[in-house]
Amino acid sequence: xxxxxQHPSTLSVxxxxxxxxxxxxxxxxxxxxxxxxxxLGKRPQLIIDIRSNVGEKKDQRIAVTLNKTAKHFxxxxxxxxxxxxxxxxxxxxxxxxxxxxxxxKGTRLHILP
Amino acid sequence: NAGVTQTPKFQVxxxxxxxxxxxxxxxNHNSMYWYRQDPGMGLRLIYYSASxxxxxxxxxxxxxxxxxxxxxxxxxxxxxxAPSQTSVYFCASSEYPTGGSNTxxxxxxxxxxxxx
Numbered sequence: 001x002x003x004x005x006q007h008p009s010t011l012s013v014x015x016x017x018x019x020x021x022x023x024x025x026x027x028x029x030x031x032x033x034x035x036x037x038x039x040l041g042k043r044p045q046l047i048i049d050i051r052s053n054v055g056e057k058k059d060q061r062i063a064v065t066l067n068k069t070a071k072h073f074x075x076x077x078x079x080x081x082x083x084x085x086x087x088x089x090x091x092x093x094x095x096x097x098x099x100x101x102x103x104x105k106g107t108r109l110h111i112l113p
Numbered sequence: 114n115a116g117v118t119q120t121p122k123f124q125v126x127x128x129x130x131x132x133x134x135x136x137x138x139x140x141n142h143n144s145m146y147w148y149r150q151d152p153g154m155g156l157r158l159i160y161y162s163a164s165x166x167x168x169x170x171x172x173x174x175x176x177x178x179x180x181x182x183x184x185x186x187x188x189x190x191x192x193x194x195a196p197s198q199t200s201v202y203f204c205a206s207s208e209y210p211t212g213g214s215n216t217x218x219x220x221x222x223x224x225x226x227x228x229x
Contacts, residue, residue, distance in 0.1 A: 001172075009153070032216055043203065043220040044156070089155060093216070099144050099163045099209060100171065101218055105155035 002027040004092050006104025013080055014112050021107045023090035024072040030092040033066060033073050038087045038106075047088075048075070077109075085111045115139055119204050119221035126194040126228045134189040134224050136204030143209035145187035146171075146218070147179060149200040156203065162187055163209060194228045201225050 003026040013019045025033075034049035050057045050064045050073065057064050061080075066073040077084055090104045120135045138145065143164050148156040158171030160179040168179050176198060178190045187206075191198060207218040 006155070034216070034218070043222055045220070046217045049216065095209075095216065098161075098169060099207075100158060100161055100169075101146060101205075101207070102158060102172070103148070103156040105153065 002030060002092055002094070002100065002102040004090060004102050004104040006090050006107060008107060009105065010108045010110070012110040012112055015080055015082060017080055019075075019077045019080055019084070019109055021075045021088055021090070021109075022072060023074070023092075023104050024070075025092040025102075026071065027092065027094065028068075028071060029097060030094050032093040032095050033064070034091050034093070034101075035064060035075050036089045036091065036103075038089065040086075044089060080111050082111050082113070085109060117204055117206050117219050117221040119202075119224050121224060122222065124224060124226050126191075126226065128195060128228060130194050131190070131192050132194065133191075134202055134204070134226075135186070136188065136206075136221055137186045138204075138206040138219070139185065140206060140208075140219065141184070142206040142219075143184070144207045144218075145181065146205040146207075147177075147187070147189045148203045148205065149173065149198075150203060150223075151200050159189065159202075194226075196228045199226060199228045 031052035036044035038044040063076040093101045117138045146161045147159040162181040165184045202224045204221040205218045
């Protein structure tokens, strides 16, 4: 079955700098890759996603890139702000088969003042 | 529009007791999921249901059973709770994606379960 690896587990960046979180997946049939943000004590919420027919997607300060050949995708946050501090999860989903959504173990992002 | 609603929010069980976690969604979604979240382990899929009447095992199904009662409701049952099942449990739902449909998965607020 699908396996999603996420790195790093913890990331600290200075406010205003950029943060990059990387994920790899094992099932080449996966075709949808969402990213979720979870603030302390709250539920995960979608921040951006990408389908396998697209190489890059951007939404203001957040972007996601996908390399299908290498089976990895990354989240990029530019001009980081204190409110970006949270746990971020990547996931992989096969929308053509069983529709399982498998998550990575998460990255705790700290924005340092 | 309530989205995904889980009950209860908190529960303490003794080892060997049983309980059912309830989940309901009002978005007419086909797919529903149960995850557990433990520190450093991310969100691990317990069971999922791609449509009413079907359920499938996820990554960590042992010790759990599920029922897709109808399109709205997906319950998770612990028949004989163990301390290793202490965790935060999240239910989620999503439209079964076709074409350009919205593929976002929406989560409930979570159930914090402690087994002593």
